Amino acid sequence: xxxxxxxxxxxxxxxxxxxxxxxxxxxxxxxxxxxxxxxxxxxxxxxxxxxxxxxxxxxxxxxxxxxxxxxxxxxxxxxxxxxxxxxxx
Numbered sequence: 001x002x003x004x005x006x007x008x009x010x011x012x013x014x015x016x017x018x019x020x021x022x023x024x025x026x027x028x029x030x031x032x033x034x035x036x037x038x039x040x041x042x043x044x045x046x047x048x049x050x051x052x053x054x055x056x057x058x059x060x061x062x063x064x065x066x067x068x069x070x071x072x073x074x075x076x077x078x079x080x081x082x083x084x085x086x087x088x089x
Contacts, residue, residue: 019054052076055085062086 011018012035023034023041030043050058058075059082062068068079 010044012038012040013042013044014038020044050081057084059085059089 005021009018010020010033012020012057015035015038017037017059020033021036025031026043028047030045030047032041033044049064054075058071058077061074062071062082066074068082071077071082072079073084
């Protein structure tokens with residue numbers, strides 16, 4: 001039985017180059033990359049914790065007079081995160 005190894009090619013989000021190398025991890029565990037062409041350091045696949053639908057649901061519940069503490073209890077979202085979403089909206 002043969003094993004198939006998949007190779008992924010990433011591009012720099014700043015210049016579009018494929019001349020990038022792994023360069024450690026963030027303190028949250030995401031892989032960091034270094035672009036050799038533009039010298040940028042990036043996390044190419046940032047973790048997205050909440051989908052757009054989840055954000056909209058949480059904001060809708062907030063607009064219906066739910067407290068920030070109750071949102072934290074119900075959805076597990078931090079209060080500063082909800083406040084940031086409200087300011088952006």
